[in-house]
Amino acid sequence: MIYVLAVLAGIVGAVVGWFVTAGATAWIAGLFGMSDFEGARGMFAAFVVGPIGALICMIASIWIVLRFGTRQLSFGHMLARLAGVLAAIALLVAAAIWIRLHTLDTYTDSLPPTLEFEVGVPATMVVPEPPALRVELHTDKNVGEGLVAEHWLPTEDRRRVLTGSVPLAFKTSSRLLVISWPDHPTRLFRLRLSRDPPSTRMLGAWQRPDHIDIAGESGPRAAPADDPFEIRYRVRRAGED
DSSP states (O other): OHHHHHHHHHHHHHHHHHHHHHHHHHHHHHHTTOOOGGGHHHHHIIIIIHHHHHHHHHHHHHHHHHHHHOTTOOHHHHHHHHHHHHHHHHHHHHHHHHHHHHHOSBOSSSOOOEEEEEEEEETTSOOOOGGGOEEEEEESSOEEEOEEOSSOEEOTTSEEEEEEEEEOOBOOSOEEEEEEOTTSOEEEEEOOOOSSOOOOSSOOOOBOOSEEEOTTSSSOEEOOTTOSOEEEEEEEOTTOO
16 A cells, blocks of 8 residues: 555656746746746746656655655665656556557557548449549548549449548548439448558458438438449558558
C-alpha cells in the first residue's frame, strides 16, 4: 500500500510542482524584464523551468511518503525503492500515452490510408459521364468526397467499370460508400472494414448495395438482391504501389 501511495504522491507532486514552478518563473522573469514576445516568457516557464520543478517535487513527494512509511530502511534501500516508484510512474505514463495514441480517431503519425474502389454495372446499361456520378464516403465522423476516373472501362465479365478513390480520414468501423447516379436511386454500400484497416494488395469480391434511397421516400430501404450496381475495393497505405 505504501508504494501505491508513493506513486500517487509522485504524480500529484509532479503536477503541482510544474504549475507552481512555471507560474513563479513567469512572474519572476517578468520582474526582470524578460520579453513575452510571441509567448517566449510563458514557453520558457512552462517547458524549461516547469519540468525541472515537477521532477524535484515528484522525487521529494515520493521520498517523504517512503520515509514515513518505511522508517527502518537504510539510505541505499530508500534509493532503490525510490527508483522503483519512479520506474512505475514512467510505465504508467508510457501506457497512458500508448492507449491515447491508439484510441485517437485521426492519423497522427502517418498519412491516412486510401480506399480504392471500382463501380461496376452491366455492359448493356446506359451510363452517364463520370462527372455526373457522385461518390461519397459517409462515416460517423465526416463525409468525404470521392474522386472518379474520367472514363468508364469495359471488362471481360460483361461489366462497365469506373475506378475511383477516397481517403479514409478517420479511424472508425462505421463507413458507407454512397453513390448518387442521375435518375437512379442513391446506392449505399456498407464497407466491411475494421476501425483501422490494414492495406490489401488485391481488390475484394464484388458487393451489391445494402440499401437504396429513392427520392420522395421517407428513408433508405433494403436494396433488391438483383440490383445492377456493384462495388469492390481495397485499402492502400501511403508509400505503397
